[in-house]
Amino acid sequence: MIFRIAWRNIWRSPLRSWVVIVAIAMGVWAVIFLMGFSIGMGNSYVVSAIRLEVSHIQLHHPEYLKDFDVRYYIERADTLAREVAQEAGVRHVSPRTLVHGMVATARGSRALRVRGIDPQAEAAISQLDAKLVEGAYLPQGKRHAIYMGKKLAERLGVRLRSRVVLTFQDIDGHITSAAFRVAGLFDTNNNAFEESTALVRREVLNEILGYTGIAHEVAVLLDDAALADTVAARLQARFPQLDVQTYVQRSPEIRLFESQISTSVYIIMVIVMLGLIFGIINTMLMAVLERVRELGMLMAIGMNRFRIFAMIVLETVMLGVVGTPMGIALGAVMIQWFQIHGLDLSHYAQEGLAEFGISAIIYPDVYPGMYVELAIAVFITAMLGSIYPALKAIHLRPVEALRKI
Amino acid sequence: MLKYNAMIVIKAQGLTKVYNPDTVPVHALRSVDLEVHQGEFTAIVGPSGSGKTTLLNILGGLDRPTAGKVWINGTDISTLSENKLIDFRRDHIGFVFQSYNLIPVLTARENAEFVMLLQKWPRAERLARTEQLLREVGLADKMDYRPSQLSGGQQQRVAVVRALAPKPRFILADEPTANLDSVSTRNLLDIMARLNEEERVTFLFSTHDQRVIERARRVVTLEDGKIVADETFDR
Numbered sequence A: 001m002i003f004r005i006a007w008r009n010i011w012r013s014p015l016r017s018w019v020v021i022v023a024i025a026m027g028v029w030a031v032i033f034l035m036g037f038s039i040g041m042g043n044s045y046v047v048s049a050i051r052l053e054v055s056h057i058q059l060h061h062p063e064y065l066k067d068f069d070v071r072y073y074i075e076r077a078d079t080l081a082r083e084v085a086q087e088a089g090v091r092h093v094s095p096r097t098l099v100h101g102m103v104a105t106a107r108g109s110r111a112l113r114v115r116g117i118d119p120q121a122e123a124a125i126s127q128l129d130a131k132l133v134e135g136a137y138l139p140q141g142k143r144h145a146i147y148m149g150k151k152l153a154e155r156l157g158v159r160l161r162s163r164v165v166l167t168f169q170d171i172d173g174h175i176t177s178a179a180f181r182v183a184g185l186f187d188t189n190n191n192a193f194e195e196s197t198a199l200v201r202r203e204v205l206n207e208i209l210g211y212t213g214i215a216h217e218v219a220v221l222l223d224d225a226a227l228a229d230t231v232a233a234r235l236q237a238r239f240p241q242l243d244v245q246t247y248v249q250r251s252p253e254i255r256l257f258e259s260q261i262s263t264s265v266y267i268i269m270v271i272v273m274l275g276l277i278f279g280i281i282n283t284m285l286m287a288v289l290e291r292v293r294e295l296g297m298l299m300a301i302g303m304n305r306f307r308i309f310a311m312i313v314l315e316t317v318m319l320g321v322v323g324t325p326m327g328i329a330l331g332a333v334m335i336q337w338f339q340i341h342g343l344d345l346s347h348y349a350q351e352g353l354a355e356f357g358i359s360a361i362i363y364p365d366v367y368p369g370m371y372v373e374l375a376i377a378v379f380i381t382a383m384l385g386s387i388y389p390a391l392k393a394i395h396l397r398p399v400e401a402l403r404k405i
Numbered sequence B: 001m002l003k004y005n006a007m008i009v010i011k012a013q014g015l016t017k018v019y020n021p022d023t024v025p026v027h028a029l030r031s032v033d034l035e036v037h038q039g040e041f042t043a044i045v046g047p048s049g050s051g052k053t054t055l056l057n058i059l060g061g062l063d064r065p066t067a068g069k070v071w072i073n074g075t076d077i078s079t080l081s082e083n084k085l086i087d088f089r090r091d092h093i094g095f096v097f098q099s100y101n102l103i104p105v106l107t108a109r110e111n112a113e114f115v116m117l118l119q120k121w122p123r124a125e126r127l128a129r130t131e132q133l134l135r136e137v138g139l140a141d142k143m144d145y146r147p148s149q150l151s152g153g154q155q156q157r158v159a160v161v162r163a164l165a166p167k168p169r170f171i172l173a174d175e176p177t178a179n180l181d182s183v184s185t186r187n188l189l190d191i192m193a194r195l196n197e198e199e200r201v202t203f204l205f206s207t208h209d210q211r212v213i214e215r216a217r218r219v220v221t222l223e224d225g226k227i228v229a230d231e232t233f234d235r
Helices: A001-010 A015-056 A077-085 A119-126 A148-155 A204-208 A225-238 A250-292 A294-300 A305-342 A346-355 A370-394 B052-059 B082-092 B106-112 B114-119 B123-136 B153-164 B182-199
Strands: A058-059 A088-103 A107-116 A131-133 A146-148 A163-169 A175-186 A197-201 A217-222 A245-246 B009-019 B026-037 B041-045 B067-072 B093-094 B168-176 B202-206 B218-223 B227-232
Touching: A001 A305, A015 A119, A015 A146, A015 A305, A015 A370, A015 B067, A058 A225, A077 A088, A077 A217, A088 A119, A088 A204, A107 A119, A107 A148, A107 A163, A107 A204, A119 A217, A119 B182, A148 A175, A175 A204, A197 A204, A197 B067, A217 A225, A225 A245, A225 B106, A245 A370, A250 A294, A250 A305, A250 A370, A250 B218, A294 B082, A294 B093, A294 B114, A305 A370, A305 B082, B009 B052, B009 B202, B026 B202, B026 B227, B041 B052, B041 B182, B052 B067, B052 B168, B052 B202, B082 B093, B106 B114, B106 B123, B106 B153, B114 B123, B123 B153, B123 B182, B153 B168, B153 B182, B182 B202
Parallel strands: A107 A197, A146 A175, B041 B202, B041 B218, B093 B168, B168 B202
Antiparallel strands: A058 A217, A058 A245, A088 A107, A088 A163, A088 A217, A131 A175, A146 A197, A163 A175, B009 B026, B009 B067, B218 B227
8 A cells, every 4th residue: 555655646746756757867867878978988998909009918028028129029920829819719819020119201200119010910900901091001012011190190291102211129139220111091099009100011020120930929809808817827828938918917007997987987876866866855855745734644543654754765766766767768779879870079079089099989888787786876866865854754743743734 | 322331432630731831831731531431422612722622632642741641441542652652543543634634645445444454454354344334424436536536525424434444442533524514514423423323433523513512412611721511412
């Protein structure tokens, strides 16, 4: 009977109840969107970092990462890459020869990280071929082709077919130079990567270094990032002479960024729920104060304080029960739509986002259980919001309540 | 004529009620003694401010006296906590108020069975009794109507059924006819008198409605918080 009374009571003032229900729905919708947006932005950063920089797993010579010294290379890197590719969970493998040097043009020079790649293998991991905006991605037949970021080209004052000279230390410690021609430009929305990295053919770079078949890094992309620890452990056991690291180990800021996103979404949820709670308290308090005589009558005829408390709490929870699915449905539809079409922020913050390696087109995402967590949060909010009005109701004295006009 | 048996349902001794004792004291009741027996049909009358509503509230456990005691069926209700008083009222006392008797979102049937529901009567018995009583008060075709769809008199009849259905010790009715027209008043009084005869339930009214007073078999007159007259009539 309490359920029946509570349910019917919330429809005594349909407009007021719908205001609260819509407020709850809007709050839930807003939280879903904000959370989805934050997670999407985080995903963009992480995906960009993994694709362009750290992959899911990387293998190096044990000494390489200390100083990025070219002397610490991996021998027979192609054989290693084929063996790694056979591991369960591994989707793509790309061996990379890496040198740190200078790039010089007629206009000037700057530091550069040169990545020697096998174009097809690298494209599978970094998808840099898909980021082409001008020219071609290390075309066949052009051995000394260089593929650089559009931003870097602008800084260097070069364009397609321009000549650049790369200077770096080879494995024997000699300073060596080689000329390359700009064959293609890419745009990744990751300014840090674009301005610091250029790609050449690995076989050409190895020739310049004086060694064949080597690499400084073997990048591994997995079927699922969650497999990173497991696969890394297997690879380390299989190749104990190498240093095998997951993306979290290579780039701890990824985990930091993820946890910051996670913390911020919960803070968003708490703030929205706090706003909701005051709306709920206000509405339910009005509902109680309007029914003082009725509540006095109920206590007079024998409805005890626990039942009255429960009735008020139930009314509030029921408002949440109606509003929450509405908000979840709206939020889910919005997320679905933007997951397909993306949220384009290029008019507002393209450069700023690019500095952090985040795409200007954000694809919101949700994690499993988010909707359940939200429903629980609304339930708790409704319960907490109902406490004060319910306490007000049960502290009424029947004889005084009955006299109210 | 209904003969009173010796059983005392309500016993009040030295009842005193002073409002605002620390500021401007108002003596609503001054040492009132009263006994009400099983089966009585009693009206408490008096001018406005005589203390009749205060007396009824104290006898019904809705208010506490400043001094004195009340026994309901042998239980000293002044010793009960607020929560226990609520349960006691639920189990022993029926109420019919002047207005705002019914729960607006429940039907006549649901209102009538409400106290029985609180007492956890089995469903079949609960429905059978309330439907039978609603038929007896002439509301057979209005059982599924909400209070807003009933007249004042019909609402009061539902309130009487709700008060009576769980078989309380007595029913307290505070100005039950105040908002009714003469036809509704007569109908309501007929019903309550009949139920008093058939169910042997004690009725205690607070009223200044002459139509009620003329139907009561005992009239207790209050003035300035004291009983000034206590008359029994053979009707």
